[in-house]
Amino acid sequence: MPYIGSHMKTNPIIQAGEAVGGLGVLARILSVSAPTVSQWKSGIRPIPAERCVEIEQATSGQVTRKDLRPDDWQQIWPELIGKKAA
Numbered sequence: 001m002p003y004i005g006s007h008m009k010t011n012p013i014i015q016a017g018e019a020v021g022g023l024g025v026l027a028r029i030l031s032v033s034a035p036t037v038s039q040w041k042s043g044i045r046p047i048p049a050e051r052c053v054e055i056e057q058a059t060s061g062q063v064t065r066k067d068l069r070p071d072d073w074q075q076i077w078p079e080l081i082g083k084k085a086a
Contacts, residue, residue: 012067019059
């Protein structure tokens with residue numbers, strides 16, 4: 001889902017990049033290409049579930065799996081249902 005307009009929530013990939021020092025740094029941490037991160041940012045490609053866990057860890061929880069997969073996190077990580085963000 002693309003993030004367009006000021007009325008929408010801040011893009012969690014941008015937040016993750018800011019938390020680690022830039023989108024290029026995020027790509028290196030995750031061992032993926034910068035274009036892959038760009039595609040996640042624009043919504044062209046969904047963020048794989050395993051990468052969401054890695055992003056949450058890399059950002060020390062500043063960006064959560066729930067932030068990264070707002071439409072389906074309950075199906076992927078049912079253990080998070082009812083838990084508040086740290």
